[in-house]
Amino acid sequence: METSLLYTLIAGSAIAAAGGLVGSFALLRRMALVGDALSHVALPGIALGLLLHFNPFIGAFAFLLLGVLIIWAVEHKTKLPVEALVGVVFTLALSVGALLATQEEILEALFGDITKLSRLDFVLAILSSAFIISLVVIYYKKFSLTMMSPDLALSIGYKPHLLELLFLTIFALAVAAGIKFTGALLMGSLIIIPAATARNLAGSMKSYLWLSAFLGVLEAVFGMLAAKYYGLSPGPVFVIFAGIFFFVSVFLKEK
Amino acid sequence: MPILELNDLKAGYGKDKTFEGVSDVSFSLDRGDTLAVIGPNGSGKTTLFRAILGSIPHEGELKKEKNIKIGYVPQKIDLERDIPMTAEEFLKLRIHPSEDDEHSPAKVLKMVGLGEEYLSKKIGELSSGELQRILIAWAIIGHPDLLLFDEPTASVDVAGQETVYELLHKLQDEYSLTLALISHDLSVVYKYANKVLCLNKVQICFGSPLDVLTPDELQKLYGGERKLYHHLH
Numbered sequence: 001m002e003t004s005l006l007y008t009l010i011a012g013s014a015i016a017a018a019g020g021l022v023g024s025f026a027l028l029r030r031m032a033l034v035g036d037a038l039s040h041v042a043l044p045g046i047a048l049g050l051l052l053h054f055n056p057f058i059g060a061f062a063f064l065l066l067g068v069l070i071i072w073a074v075e076h077k078t079k080l081p082v083e084a085l086v087g088v089v090f091t092l093a094l095s096v097g098a099l100l101a102t103q104e105e106i107l108e109a110l111f112g113d114i115t116k117l118s119r120l121d122f123v124l125a126i127l128s129s130a131f132i133i134s135l136v137v138i139y140y141k142k143f144s145l146t147m148m149s150p151d152l153a154l155s156i157g158y159k160p161h162l163l164e165l166l167f168l169t170i171f172a173l174a175v176a177a178g179i180k181f182t183g184a185l186l187m188g189s190l191i192i193i194p195a196a197t198a199r200n201l202a203g204s205m206k207s208y209l210w211l212s213a214f215l216g217v218l219e220a221v222f223g224m225l226a227a228k229y230y231g232l233s234p235g236p237v238f239v240i241f242a243g244i245f246f247f248v249s250v251f252l253k254e255k
Numbered sequence: 256m257p258i259l260e261l262n263d264l265k266a267g268y269g270k271d272k273t274f275e276g277v278s279d280v281s282f283s284l285d286r287g288d289t290l291a292v293i294g295p296n297g298s299g300k301t302t303l304f305r306a307i308l309g310s311i312p313h314e315g316e317l318k319k320e321k322n323i324k325i326g327y328v329p330q331k332i333d334l335e336r337d338i339p340m341t342a343e344e345f346l347k348l349r350i351h352p353s354e355d356d357e358h359s360p361a362k363v364l365k366m367v368g369l370g371e372e373y374l375s376k377k378i379g380e381l382s383s384g385e386l387q388r389i390l391i392a393w394a395i396i397g398h399p400d401l402l403l404f405d406e407p408t409a410s411v412d413v414a415g416q417e418t419v420y421e422l423l424h425k426l427q428d429e430y431s432l433t434l435a436l437i438s439h440d441l442s443v444v445y446k447y448a449n450k451v452l453c454l455n456k457v458q459i460c461f462g463s464p465l466d467v468l469t470p471d472e473l474q475k476l477y478g479g480e481r482k483l484y485h486h487l488h
Binding site for chain 1: 305308309310325326327329332333334335337338339340341344348349375377390393394397403
């Protein structure tokens, strides 16, 4: 059953706003690529959810949580380079997921389809987005400082390692929330591209955060409407819009 | 009671704390002291500061006064150049709304010799000297009891250096601040420090500069490295 366009737009916008905010902090931490690849970890979780008949959101979130725990542990407990690990583990997860699911399911899990939103999916999208946005607002100072300089954060009594873990968990939640929208393959870009675009245009942190969220919403709405009009999948259309905005912002910045 | 006391401290990275590590460090600081930490590159000065801050694990005793507030000025922070954060926003990360306005962003900037026009500048676009002053301002905002300066003037021009040390001196008088600074400049050590710690992986000396900075000790501290330098070429 197709959900009404309004519900789709509301859920998509909420996810995009939360994703944009999370992305703006992720870029302070230089985790654009890690964040992008992290979303692939969701695939086996989604596949398991489909296979064992529980909500794929739960499966995706569980696997993502495992993914961020691995990143966090490798960063702090070992000397292994995170990039190499991301390259190995995350693509591994993608392959496992691909084997677990059927062809059709894989396509939906990889690229998402927000038009097939159930009532529960809608509630989950709204709740998790609201939760993410409030956490980011509450922890704004602590996150900014930790991402910029863990030493400075530590000197005023913050616990940068724990804050990083909290942030990564929020990141995982944002990806899980967006799986329905853009799918596991493209969700990373929903988080990273609006923030990267905003960074080219913003003159302050405040405008950067607002703009990231706003651009995310704008691109999501454009993407969903265009996809509806042309009968396309909203996820890829969103990313193409986001990409266009990004290149325009590069041009504006150079000027 | 000392504000900071270290006994047989060992700190560093890796399993046995030997990577970039220091060991056998024992000294104490009282309120109002100025400690200069000297030693060749790679001798563990920054590692020692990190251990005092608590950002790396240590063995041995590290006693800090209860509720001590530590300010820290890193040598540099690894900023992305296009980070969209203004100096004012950066300073406000440190300020709690309830705090006094004696240390408002504009006022602390003035204390480190920067005008109000810097409030709206992006911190990624500042010169390294300007950024360091912002970092100093940032540390001052928190009314620290102990201020750790990692090479406070490494990237500040000579005219600026004077002001930074004078500023430190003034702060020290006003708030009985304790200072620990890493410095390569022995004239600064003689002029401002009442205690000096020589470090080269292990503690070589500790005491008042006039007592411990003898030609022999300096040879011991820096001499080894010079020989190694010649061998390499």
